[in-house]
Amino acid sequence: MVYALMAINVLAFAFQRAAVASAATDGDVWFRAMILQRDHSGIWTYLTYAFLHDWNGIWHIVGNMLILWVFGPAVEDRFGRWRFLAFYLGGAVVAGLAHTLFSASPVVGASGAIAAVTGAFIVLFPLTRVRSIWLLGFAGFVMVPAWFFIGLALARDLFSIGLGQRMGVANEAHLGGYLFGGVLSFVLLWAKLLHREQYDLFSLGRQFKRRQDIRGAARISDATTQRAANGAARQRPAEKPDPIVEQIAAERAKVSRALAEGRTDDAIAVYRHLVERHGAVRPGAATLNRRAQFELGGELYQRGEHGLADYAFSRYIAAYPRGEESHEVRVLLARIKAEHLGETDAAMSLLESAIGSLREGEVKSIAIDELARLRGGGATA
Incomplete structure (x- = not known):
């Protein structure tokens, strides 16, 4: 769809240039009827203006099409073809409304709709880098966020508006597009109408909050452990503390702190040692607080450490059977057991349990599909 929109823009520009070059009065009048201007144009111009460009040169359309070519395909891939088209046209309308709200000057150009696309891009792909040409000091390609x-x-755009120096640019249209694209994309992620991925802005925000919660839980756990130890010492002065229990508590606290601080490798290393040393005899030794247990299992799964991920998620289910993430954990655990450990029956049991207690939604749909695949004997490559 991105390339179709680019083609329409280029064809419209070619017709504009041809009409101007031939001094065709009818053509010129027709194109001018497509320009958006407050109080002087029809309602259709809130769409048509976005397919016209400044016909006195090529740089207006070249710049817009370049930006659409760079950022558009990734956004279209997340939205889907026809939803992307609706989104693009909606961005054009909102950008046009923003312009006419603050300016009575005529406007043409796709930049408002493209601003909506870039606003969506920054929400969906905030950490992505773009290959760019660098010409200062040396010539070459560099990766820029x-x-x-x-x-x-x-x-x-903000500085131009603040300084009152518009220089013929529809700055308000750009800002309206950015706002429309960014806010709508975030809302769609929140409502699960767009598939969430690990590194979109919504998921990064949730991960940050989860780390904050884990950090707080780790502090509370440390303080509780210390108070309990002090109380036990006062009540039973003659009783010696169990060094194994103290070691387990200290290692669990290390895992939680490492996760909270983003030191995932350290957290996994300590957790692996904890499981290897105490997991067989004391299963509860490798049980963290709920959020930390979920995050650790997810990290292990993503890294392909399926055996340890299976153990971590199994401990989650045993300790928090009705936890906030329990349905997602059951689906992930079923996938690990079916695809990597050869435990198909156990995987089917987990999926049936998840489906039976889930409301309609994305996780339930995934669980139903996984169960149908397992019952049909399907396999994944």
Whole structure:
């Protein structure tokens, strides 16, 4: 769809240039009827203006099409073809409304709709880098964070409005597009109408909150353990503390702190040692607080450490059978058992349990599909 939109823009520009070059009055009048201007144009122009460009040169359309080509395909891939088209056209309308709300000057160009696309991009792919040509000091390609380009364009529009120096640019249309694209994408992620991925802005925000919760839980756990130890010492002065219990508590606290601080490798190393040394005799030794247990299992699964991930998720189910993430854990655990450990019956049992207690939604749909695949004897490559 991105390339179709680019083709329509280029064809419209070619017709504009041809009409101007031939001095065709009818053609010129027709194109001018497609320009958006407050109080002087029809309602259709809130769409048509976005397919016209400044016909006095090529750089307006070249710049817009380049940005659409760079950022558009990734956003279309997340939205889907027809939803992306609706989103793009909606961005054009909102950008047009933003322009006419603050300016009575005529406007043409796809930049408002494209601003919506870049606003969506920064929400869906905030950590992505873009290959760029560098010409200062040396010539070559460098990888630059996408947010730098988008943030620079946003800052330019804000400064232009603040200083009152528009220079023929529809800055309000750009800002309306950014706002529409960013907010709508975030809301769709929140409502699960767009598939969430690990590194979109919504998921990164949840991960940050989860780490904050884990950090707080770790502090509370440390304080509780210390108070309990002090109380036990006062009540039973003659009783010696169990060094194994103290060691287990200290190692669990290390895992939680490492997760909270983003030191995932350290957390996994300590957890593996904890399981290997105490897991067989004391299963509860390798049980962390609920959020930490879920996050650790997820990290292990993503890294392909399926045996340890199976253990971590199994401990989650045993300790928190009705936990907030218990349904997701059952589905992930079923996938691990079926695809990597050869435990198909156990996987089917987990999926049946999840389906029976889930409401309609994305996780339930995934669980139903997984169960149907296992019952049909299907396999994944």
